[in-house]
Amino acid sequence: LAKTTQPISMDSYEGQEVNITCSHNNIATNDYITWYQQFPSQGPRFIIQGYKTKVTNEVASLFIPADRKSSTLSLPRVSLSDTAVYYCLGRPTSGTYKYIFGTGTRLKVLA
């Protein structure tokens, strides 16, 4: 099965850019790479997804190299409210719905 690997935790200060990298060696060829945000005692919330190169929305950017073995979530100018756990997600087989979440990266934003 595919496995995703992320740093366990990161600290940052308000206003800084934060980059969280996930390695996913066995993501299905046709599958998107997706990132979620989770606050304590809440369900995860979709942030962004991409297939390759760069994707940007109002919340974040996602960078995926050509080999697709990793991806980097970029959060510009973080605030205290960005303190959360961030997960990258993929599927080992495209077209199925057997998802593999990693253990996530706990981001703490300091004032």
Added chain:
Amino acid sequence: EAQVTQNPRYLITVTGKKLTVTCSQNMNHEYMSWYRQDPGLGLRQIYYSMNVEVTDKGDVPEGYKVSRKEKRNFPLILESPSPNQTSLYFCASVQAGTDHNEQFFGPGTRLTVL
């Protein structure tokens, strides 16, 4: 409002007493899934369903059952709960037929088995 609902939100029970956690979505999604979340282990998929009457095991299905008789509902059944099933449970749904992975999660059910 598009949403996934779970009931109950909190439940304390005793070993061996059968329980059901309900999950319902109003987005007409084909796919639904159950996850459990434990400290240090992240989210682990228990069961998923690709459509009515179609279910399959995730990574940690032991001790759980599911059914999908209607598209909108996907209950999680613990026939004989044990303390190692104490966890935070999430239901999720997603539109099928694409390679997109945007799942919509419910608010969670915190289960304690004594």
